[in-house]
Amino acid sequence: xxxxxxxxxxxxxxxxxKYYLREGLLPAGxxxxxxxxxxxxxxxxxxxxxxxxxxxxxxxxxxxxxxxAAVDDESLDLHHVxxxxxxxxxxxxxxDTPDEEWTRARAEADTMITDLGWQIDPEAPARxxxxxxxxxxxxxxxxADGEALRPYADVALRLVTxxxxxxxxxxxxxxxxxxxxxxxxxxxxxxxxxxxxxxxxSVSARLLGS
Amino acid sequence: xxxxxxxxxxxxxxxxxKYYLREGLLPAGxxxxxxxxxxxxxxxxxxxxxxxxxxxxxxxxxxxxxxxAAVDDESLDLHHVxxxxxxxxxxxxxxDTPDEEWTRARAEADTMITDLGWQIDPEAPARxxxxxxxxxxxxxxxxADGEALRPYADVALRLVTxxxxxxxxxxxxxxxxxxxxxxxxxxxxxxxxxxxxxxxxSVSARLLGS
Numbered sequence: 494x495x496x497x498x499x500x501x502x503x504x505x506x507x508x509x510x511k512y513y514l515r516e517g518l519l520p521a522g523x524x525x526x527x528x529x530x531x532x533x534x535x536x537x538x539x540x541x542x543x544x545x546x547x548x549x550x551x552x553x554x555x556x557x558x559x560x561x562a563a564v565d566d567e568s569l570d571l572h573h574v575x576x577x578x579x580x581x582x583x584x585x586x587x588x589d590t591p592d593e594e595w596t597r598a599r600a601e602a603d604t605m606i607t608d609l610g611w612q613i614d615p616e617a618p619a620r621x622x623x624x625x626x627x628x629x630x631x632x633x634x635x636x637a638d639g640e641a642l643r644p645y646a647d648v649a650l651r652l653v654t655x656x657x658x659x660x661x662x663x664x665x666x667x668x669x670x671x672x673x674x675x676x677x678x679x680x681x682x683x684x685x686x687x688x689x690x691x692x693x694x695s696v697s698a699r700l701l702g703s
Numbered sequence: 704x705x706x707x708x709x710x711x712x713x714x715x716x717x718x719x720x721k722y723y724l725r726e727g728l729l730p731a732g733x734x735x736x737x738x739x740x741x742x743x744x745x746x747x748x749x750x751x752x753x754x755x756x757x758x759x760x761x762x763x764x765x766x767x768x769x770x771x772a773a774v775d776d777e778s779l780d781l782h783h784v785x786x787x788x789x790x791x792x793x794x795x796x797x798x799d800t801p802d803e804e805w806t807r808a809r810a811e812a813d814t815m816i817t818d819l820g821w822q823i824d825p826e827a828p829a830r831x832x833x834x835x836x837x838x839x840x841x842x843x844x845x846x847a848d849g850e851a852l853r854p855y856a857d858v859a860l861r862l863v864t865x866x867x868x869x870x871x872x873x874x875x876x877x878x879x880x881x882x883x884x885x886x887x888x889x890x891x892x893x894x895x896x897x898x899x900x901x902x903x904x905s906v907s908a909r910l911l912g913s
Contacts, residue, residue, distance in 0.1 A: 500877060504771060549839065574910035579900060599787060611905035612912070619904070622897045628889060629759065633886050642894055644866050648858045649898035650906075656854050659905050674903070676843050681900060684852055686892050687832045688859035690789060693888060694829070695821035696860075696868050701782035702822070 496522070499532040504542040510540070516554060518543055519672050538668045545672045546578075549679050556581040564667045566652045569664065571670060576614065578671045582678060583618040598631065599624040607647055657681055673699050706732070707743040713750040720750070726764060728753055728771050749877045755882045756788075759889050766791040774877045781873065781880060788881045791882065791890060793828040796835050807835040808841070815849045819856055867891055 499522075500507045513519040519539055522530030539561070546557045563569055563577035591599075602623040606613050613620065630637035661673040707734075710717045711749040723729040728750055749771070753794060756762045762842035773779055773787035801809075816823050823830065854889030871883040 531884070536870050544799060565868070570911060572907050575907050575911070576904065579904060583900070591837075592854070601905070608900065609902060609905075612908035613901055614902055617901070618903060619897050619901050623894075623901070626894050626897060629890055630894075633755075633759075633890070634810050635886065635890070642898075645861060645891070645895050646898045646902070648862060649895060650902040652854060652858060653899060653902040653906055656904070658910070661910065672908075676845065676902060678903060680839055680843070681855070682896050684833075684836045684840075685895065687836060687860060688855045689863060689892060690793070690828070690865040690888060691816065691821060691823055691829050691833070692856070692860040693867070693884070694786065694789060694823055695819075696863055697782050697785050697884075698822035700868070701780060701785070701873065 494532050495529060496532065499536055499540070502537050503544075504539050505544065506680070513540070513543060516558065518554070520565075535668075538666060542668045543574060543670045545675055546581075548580055550675045560671065564671055569588065571667065574667055575669060575674050576595055579678065580618055583622065585635050586621045593627065595624065596671075599626040601638065605642065605646075608639055609650075611650075621681055652681070652685070705739060706741050706742065709746055709750070713754075715754065723750070723753060723812070727770065728767060730763070731773075733808050734736065740794050742823065743874075745878075748876060752878045752882045755761055755885055760792055760885045770881065774881055782876065784877055784881060785884050788885055789888065790828055793832065794833045798808075804838065806837040811837050811848065815852065815856075818849055821860075823908070862891070 494502065496507055498511060499505075502530060503510075505513075506525075510519065514521060519536060522532040522536065524530050541559060542564070543561070544559060546552045548555075552560070560578045560581055563574045571579075599621065602620055605623065605627075606620065627637045629644075635641075656675045660677055662669050704712065706720060706837055708717075710720060713720075717724075720729065724731060729746060732742040732746065734740050752774070753767060753771070756767045757764075761867075762770070770788045770791055773784045776784075809831065812830055815833065815837075816830065828840075837847045845851075867887045870887055872879050
C-alpha cells in the first residue's frame with residue numbers, strides 16, 4: 494500500500510508517519526520510484542505498537558526507539574523483548590544517595606523477592622521501586638516487611654497468571670506480544686487502582702457514613 | 704511550643720511553616736506577644752498531614768487547602784472528610800466530549816458498580832476513570848465488561864477490608880485518619896503495581912526465558 498493508504502489503515506497522519514520514518518521507529522517501505530514507496534501489514538502493526546507505547550504507556554520517543562529496536566533484534570528471545578518494554582514503563586525512582594537506610598530497604602526488597610521464589614533480573618528497576626516503597630512505609634510506621642506485603646504479591650501473581658498472561662499472543666508477531674504486554678500492564682494496573690479506590694469509598698461509607 | 708520548637712518537632716522549616724500559616728493551611732498559634740505565638744500538638748499533626756498530602760499524595764497546595772478545610776469542618780462526618788481527601792487524589796480524567804461511545808462506557812461503569820453492590824457517590828470521579836478504562840480496553844479489543852473486570856474488584860475489596868482499612872485510626876483526631884487514608888491509598892497502590900510488574904516478569908521468565 495502507499496503512504497496515504499498506510500495512513501488510512503493506521504489512523505496515523507502522513508506527516509507523523511514521515512516523522513517516525515526519519516526517527517527510525519518505522520522501517521522504510523520498499524522504494525517503488527524516487528518519490529514513493531510501498532508499505533505492508535508489518536508497517537500497520539508497527540504503527541499500532543508505537544501508538545500504544547505513546548498513548549497508553551506515555552513513553553517518550555527515545556524510549557519507544559529502544560523498545561522497537563528490541564522487537565527488531567532477532568537475537569533476543571521474547572522474554573527479553575518484553576523485559577525491555579516493561580523496564581521502559583517503570584517510573585523513574587528518584588536517585589537516592591544510597592545511604593544506610595536505603596541499602597537496608599533495598600536488601601529487604603531483594604529478600605522479599607527471593608522468598609517469593611520469583612525469577613527477577615538483578616537489574617530490574619522494580620527492585621528499586623519496591624525498596625523505595627518499603628522505605629516510605631517504614632518512615633510512616635506502616636508495616637512493610639515480607640509478611641505485611643505478602644498479600645499484595647499473592648494477589649498480583651494470581652491476577653497475572655489467571656487473567657493477564659492469557660491475553661498476550663505469544664505465537665504471533667513480536668510487535669503484537671509487546672503491544673499486549675504494554676496495554677495489559679498499564680490499563681489493567683489502572684483498573685486495579687480505580688477498583689481499590691472505589692472499594693475504599695464503599696467500605697468507608699458502610700463503616701462511617703451517616 | 705514556639706515556632707522554632709514546632710519546626711524541630713515536625714522537621715518543617717520555619718519559612719515553610721510561615722508560608723502554611725499565610726495560606727491558611729495551618730491555624731494560627733495562640734498569640735503570646737506582638738511577635739510570637741505558641742503552638743501545640745495539633746499543629747504538629749497538621750504539619751504531618753500537609754507533608755503527607757504534598758510528598759506522598761503529590762497534591763497541589765490548593766487541593767491540600769480543600770482537604771484541610773474538610774478536616775476542620777466539624778459538620779462533616781468522617782466518611783465525607785475521607786471522601787474529600789480521596790477525590791483530591793483522583794487523577795484528572797481528560798475531559799471527553801461526552802459522545803455516544805463515552806456515554807455507553809460510563810453507563811457500563813455505573814452498572815458494574817451497581818452490580819458489585821458497592822456504596823459509591825454518584826459524583827465520585829472514579830466512575831469517570833472506570834468509564835475511561837472500559838473505553839480504552841474496548842478500543843483495544845480487550846474484554847472489559849463486568850465479568851472480565853470482576854476479579855480486579857474482588858481482589859481490591861479483599862485487600863481493602865483485610866489489610867488496609869485496619870490501618871486507619873478512626874477513633875483519633877481527624878487529621879490522623881485522613882493521613883492514614885492518603886498514605887494507605889497511595890503507597891499500597893504503588894506496592895500493588897510494583898508487585899504486578901514483578902509478577903509479569905517472573906511469569907514471562909518461566910514461560911519464555913532461555
